Amino acid sequence: MTTTTLNPNDPLYHLPTAQIFHLRTLFYTQLSLGKIKPLVLPSAFFGTLFLPLLYLSIPHKSRPWLYSLRWVVAILIVYIDYTLLLTTSGSNVAIGYAVGLIACHGTVWGLTLVLFTRPQWDAARVVRDGETGGYTWQFYPEEGSWWKRVGWAGDLLLNFRGVGWNYAVSTIPSPPFPTVGGGQGQTVEMGRMEKVTRQGYWVCETGREFVRDRLWQVGWSWVVIDVWTTFGRADPYIVLGPEYVHSSHWKINSLPSALEGVPMGVVSLGRSILGITGVAAGLFYFHSIYQLVNYCVLGKGGLDLLGVQGELWQYPSLFGEFHMVKEKGLAGFWGAWWHQSFRRGFAAAGEWVFDVVATGETVPALRVRDTNGEVNGKGYDNDKERRAKKPTRAKTVVTVLIAFFLSGLMHACGGLTSMSPTTKFWTPIMFFATQGVGVLVQGFVCQYFRGFIERNFSTRWRRVGNLVVVAVWLQLTGWGLVDDMSRAGIWLFEPVPFSPVRWLVKILGYGDMLGGNNGNVWRLDEEYGLRWWWGPEGRWWESGLRL
Numbered sequence: 001m002t003t004t005t006l007n008p009n010d011p012l013y014h015l016p017t018a019q020i021f022h023l024r025t026l027f028y029t030q031l032s033l034g035k036i037k038p039l040v041l042p043s044a045f046f047g048t049l050f051l052p053l054l055y056l057s058i059p060h061k062s063r064p065w066l067y068s069l070r071w072v073v074a075i076l077i078v079y080i081d082y083t084l085l086l087t088t089s090g091s092n093v094a095i096g097y098a099v100g101l102i103a104c105h106g107t108v109w110g111l112t113l114v115l116f117t118r119p120q121w122d123a124a125r126v127v128r129d130g131e132t133g134g135y136t137w138q139f140y141p142e143e144g145s146w147w148k149r150v151g152w153a154g155d156l157l158l159n160f161r162g163v164g165w166n167y168a169v170s171t172i173p174s175p176p177f178p179t180v181g182g183g184q185g186q187t188v189e190m191g192r193m194e195k196v197t198r199q200g201y202w203v204c205e206t207g208r209e210f211v212r213d214r215l216w217q218v219g220w221s222w223v224v225i226d227v228w229t230t231f232g233r234a235d236p237y238i239v240l241g242p243e244y245v246h247s248s249h250w251k252i253n254s255l256p257s258a259l260e261g262v263p264m265g266v267v268s269l270g271r272s273i274l275g276i277t278g279v280a281a282g283l284f285y286f287h288s289i290y291q292l293v294n295y296c297v298l299g300k301g302g303l304d305l306l307g308v309q310g311e312l313w314q315y316p317s318l319f320g321e322f323h324m325v326k327e328k329g330l331a332g333f334w335g336a337w338w339h340q341s342f343r344r345g346f347a348a349a350g351e352w353v354f355d356v357v358a359t360g361e362t363v364p365a366l367r368v369r370d371t372n373g374e375v376n377g378k379g380y381d382n383d384k385e386r387r388a389k390k391p392t393r394a395k396t397v398v399t400v401l402i403a404f405f406l407s408g409l410m411h412a413c414g415g416l417t418s419m420s421p422t423t424k425f426w427t428p429i430m431f432f433a434t435q436g437v438g439v440l441v442q443g444f445v446c447q448y449f450r451g452f453i454e455r456n457f458s459t460r461w462r463r464v465g466n467l468v469v470v471a472v473w474l475q476l477t478g479w480g481l482v483d484d485m486s487r488a489g490i491w492l493f494e495p496v497p498f499s500p501v502r503w504l505v506k507i508l509g510y511g512d513m514l515g516g517n518n519g520n521v522w523r524l525d526e527e528y529g530l531r532w533w534w535g536p537e538g539r540w541w542e543s544g545l546r547l
Helices: 015-032 043-056 064-068 070-087 093-116 146-158 207-234 236-240 242-246 264-298 323-328 330-337 343-359 383-388 393-417 426-448 450-456 459-477 479-488 500-507
Strands: 004-006 124-128 135-139 250-252 531-533 544-546
Touching: 015 093, 015 236, 043 070, 043 093, 043 146, 064 070, 070 093, 070 393, 093 146, 093 343, 093 393, 093 479, 124 146, 207 236, 207 264, 207 500, 236 242, 236 264, 236 479, 242 479, 264 459, 264 479, 323 330, 323 459, 330 426, 330 459, 343 393, 393 426, 393 479, 426 450, 426 459, 426 479
Parallel strands: 004 250
Antiparallel strands: 124 135, 531 544
């Protein structure tokens, strides 16, 4: 392979532009040889969405033979998504990475709803009564029309955090859950729904407040992303990953002049901060746009096409309050402050695995508990019985470790489906596995030495200690994720269409320092957006909208 001598400060051979071109060339070469396929709608979502939707839309509570077919459905979901994982990528670096996330989380989520839980028995959502207009709980509409069942199952599949459902993650605002077995139409006590949870997740009370807050989030995240992509890419690590000095395609002679002479420990810390900042800003940016479109265009603030799902209380914040990190350390960081979008599926997998190993029973128990502590419609007689029903320490350990492993696996699959040949499958798994270990170890140490800690350290110093533990642990382990995201080229993605920062730099007369296409004010090109794709060799089912 030809080796190109490249100086990252040379605007004629700017590394980000060259690497984007290189990855796209790899994609189109593989595509022309028939070795890879683009991500095409709707066929790419057959295993992650349409197959479980079809199965859940058919009543099986009174049909044991049909319920037993869940194993066949589960195997098909795994097979279809595994095929997607091995055969699909994208010329856009974000799409290539997203294929792996879709395939992995789609598998976990599909298995959660088909195998690990029993939605037709115990899941319920909030709807409005057609006669009174009040809120009621709707369990599976077994006697309803096909379209009602499809609507119920579709809402279940697309609602990862469970907003408006009785399986909602515990961190977000929710009304008190219904009694399982209490039948359809139980009244929803919306007046008892808290606006802010103790973890700091909140819902807006007025449309004006919601629009103002989400526009603010789009604005500040836009600026952060713009500054990040403008200047962060000057570091070849951000473009190629840690192996940039040994790259088989590019030969980098030096770091940018701004980093020369800076201790590598400081450089490493800066890269870690850049990584978490970039991920968080991207999540805020896209989630806020998604919520704004849903509420202001499709929901109650616009065309009102979504029913209850378009109401304001259905859009809680994405992140919690940072004070939970000070109070709980690593457990507060991952279990309260950081977004909980995938928590339900990952936790359900761990619970199911533990129950199978411990009891040998593959049919999941009903897990949904109402606000009075009732399970399966039976209340606890006393606090001792309530405590006895809590998960054992062993179950908690297994659930936490499996949940973090699956999170690592999902991000590893993102690297696998990217076009970069340098990604390492094990490093994201290692990162998330160490986060699970860190959560458990810190929790055990704090519990075991609780008396000593409370006697000798004030609340202020305990909070400082939690922040130090989180910062040190993330810095020691964070390379496992940030390295591989850099290798995959994820930082080359352009989330914002227009760059005010680049425009300002050019106005001030420093445009040449940006180099190559990285200095263009308009950031999107032909690889962003949708286009029609015809399935090769007459395979019409592979035709559709290509991302």
